[in-house]
Amino acid sequence: MPNRRRVACALVTLVTVFTAVPATAHAAPDRSVGVFREVPAGVPLSKSLDLRKLPAAMPQAQRALVSGLDQNVPTPVTFDECHKDIRAGYWTKNRFAGCTITDMAYQRYACPEAGCAVTGTVWARVISTSNLLPAQRKLEVATRMVGWSLSGVVTDAMQFGISMSCSPRYTTGSAHCDTPSAQVVKSIADWRAQSDETHVFTMEGTDVPVATDSPAVQAEQRTWYVGERHLVAEDTGDRTTLVTGAHSASLRCDVARLLNPAYAAGSDCTFGFQPLYILDNSATSGFPASAALVRAALVNFPSTYPGTSQGHLAPGNPGYQGGSAGRSYPITRLFYDTAAQATHRATAELACTQHWGPGYATRPDGQVNACAVYPFDTTYDGATLPAPGVDRGPSYAVQPVLDSDYQALLASIGQFVVNNHILDGDGYWVYPYA
Known part of the structure; x- marks a missing residue:
C-alpha cells in the first residue's frame, strides 16, 4: 500500500503476524514523526530500540505441531492459553481456533532524519484470538491489549486498536460477510480500564460450485472467505507512515452439518488447517493393540506387514515428536465412495489371510479378531494393491487384533473427523505420541 498523507486524527495500520517490513516516514524537517511497528519474535523490548533500524522478521517454516491434547475434541482458544509459536508466527489450536501474540511498539521522533532523538515511546502486548462459533457461520475475533508502558511526550490519551475485515475469497458467487469491516480504537487509558474487546462476523452466501466435484460435495456448498486484522494507531498532525501489511487467514464454510450431523459437526466453518489425531496413552487405553499397530506403521514401518514388500512409507505422519523424522503427507477422509471403502477392507483382509492364514479371526479364548489396518478404510489412502509397473510408493500395515479393540x-477416529468438521477430501495427520 502506498504512503498516504494523514491529517487531524488519521489512523495508521501495522502488520500483526507474518512479516515486518522496514518502516519509513516523511515529514517537514521541523515536524516530529511517529513509527509504529511489530517487534519480531526474539527481539528484546528495550527503550533504546530504534524501530527505523529493526530487522525484518525471518520467514518461518510451516510445520505441523502438537498444540494440545484436546485436538481430538476441539475447544475454543482463550487469551490465557495463547502462546507464541516462533516457527509459524501464530498458534493454531484446532480447525476452529487460533491466536497471535504481538509485541507492539510505537516511537515518536523529533524529526524524520535517522539521527533524530526519540521523544516518546509506547509498548504493549497484544493478544488476538479467532474462534469459529459452534453450529454457526460466525467468526469471533477478540483482542486483549495489556502491559502498557509509556515514556516521553506520549500520554495515555493516545488511541490504539485493531481494524478487522471479512470478505469472500472469490467474487463469482454470492458469498459475503454481514460486516465487511470493523475496528475498535480506544485510548490507552480506556484499554487499561477494559483490556478485552470482541467482534463477531457472520459469513453468508455461497461460491459457484466446482464442476469437477461430485454431486455430493457440490451439495455441501463449500464457500471460502478471507479475514484480515491490522493494529492501528492514532497519528495526529501532518505526517505520513508506511503501511506494512496485514495478518490474513482463509476459512471455509458449508452446509455439511445441516445435511448430515453424523458426517460433520462443530462450527459450520473451519480454518485451512490439517489437524492431528493424537495417539496419547490416555486416549488409546480402550484400543491398545490397534494403537500399537498405528504407531508401528508411522514410527517403524519396516516392522509391519506388508510393509516394505509393497511400499516404503505410511502416509499421515507429521514427524515423530515434533521433528521431521518420518514426515510424509496427510491422509485424506473418504466418506461418499463406499465402494472404495469396501475395496480397502477387502485388500486389508486379503493381506491378513496371506500372512496369518484363513483362521486369523479365530481366537483361543472364543473371541474374534479383526484385521486392523492403517491407513484406515475411510481414507483415500487405505489398503490398495500396487499397480503393475508403478514405482513403489506408500503402503499400509495390517495386524489381527481383538475385534472390540479395533472397533x-x-x-475414536470417526468421532475425531466429525468433531473437527473434516469433510470428504480433507486431510489430517495421525501423531504417534509415545
Whole structure:
C-alpha cells in the first residue's frame, strides 16, 4: 500500500503476524514523526530500540505441531492459553481456533532524519484470538491489549486498536460477510480500564460450485472467505507512515452439518488447517493393540506387514515428536465412495489371510479378531494393491487384533473427523505420541 498523507486524527495500520517490513516516514524537517511497528519474535523490548533500524522478521517454516491434547475434541482458544509459536508466527489450536501474540511498539521522533532523538515511546502486548462459533457461520475475533508502558511526550490519551475485515475469497458467487469491516480504537487509558474487546462476523452466501466435484460435495456448498486484522494507531498532525501489511487467514464454510450431523459437526466453518489425531496413552487405553499397530506403521514401518514388500512409507505422519523424522503427507477422509471403502477392507483382509492364514479371526479364548489396518478404510489412502509397473510408493500395515479393540479405534477416529468438521477430501495427520 502506498504512503498516504494523514491529517487531524488519521489512523495508521501495522502488520500483526507474518512479516515486518522496514518502516519509513516523511515529514517537514521541523515536524516530529511517529513509527509504529511489530517487534519480531526474539527481539528484546528495550527503550533504546530504534524501530527505523529493526530487522525484518525471518520467514518461518510451516510445520505441523502438537498444540494440545484436546485436538481430538476441539475447544475454543482463550487469551490465557495463547502462546507464541516462533516457527509459524501464530498458534493454531484446532480447525476452529487460533491466536497471535504481538509485541507492539510505537516511537515518536523529533524529526524524520535517522539521527533524530526519540521523544516518546509506547509498548504493549497484544493478544488476538479467532474462534469459529459452534453450529454457526460466525467468526469471533477478540483482542486483549495489556502491559502498557509509556515514556516521553506520549500520554495515555493516545488511541490504539485493531481494524478487522471479512470478505469472500472469490467474487463469482454470492458469498459475503454481514460486516465487511470493523475496528475498535480506544485510548490507552480506556484499554487499561477494559483490556478485552470482541467482534463477531457472520459469513453468508455461497461460491459457484466446482464442476469437477461430485454431486455430493457440490451439495455441501463449500464457500471460502478471507479475514484480515491490522493494529492501528492514532497519528495526529501532518505526517505520513508506511503501511506494512496485514495478518490474513482463509476459512471455509458449508452446509455439511445441516445435511448430515453424523458426517460433520462443530462450527459450520473451519480454518485451512490439517489437524492431528493424537495417539496419547490416555486416549488409546480402550484400543491398545490397534494403537500399537498405528504407531508401528508411522514410527517403524519396516516392522509391519506388508510393509516394505509393497511400499516404503505410511502416509499421515507429521514427524515423530515434533521433528521431521518420518514426515510424509496427510491422509485424506473418504466418506461418499463406499465402494472404495469396501475395496480397502477387502485388500486389508486379503493381506491378513496371506500372512496369518484363513483362521486369523479365530481366537483361543472364543473371541474374534479383526484385521486392523492403517491407513484406515475411510481414507483415500487405505489398503490398495500396487499397480503393475508403478514405482513403489506408500503402503499400509495390517495386524489381527481383538475385534472390540479395533472397533474402539474406528469409533475414536470417526468421532475425531466429525468433531473437527473434516469433510470428504480433507486431510489430517495421525501423531504417534509415545
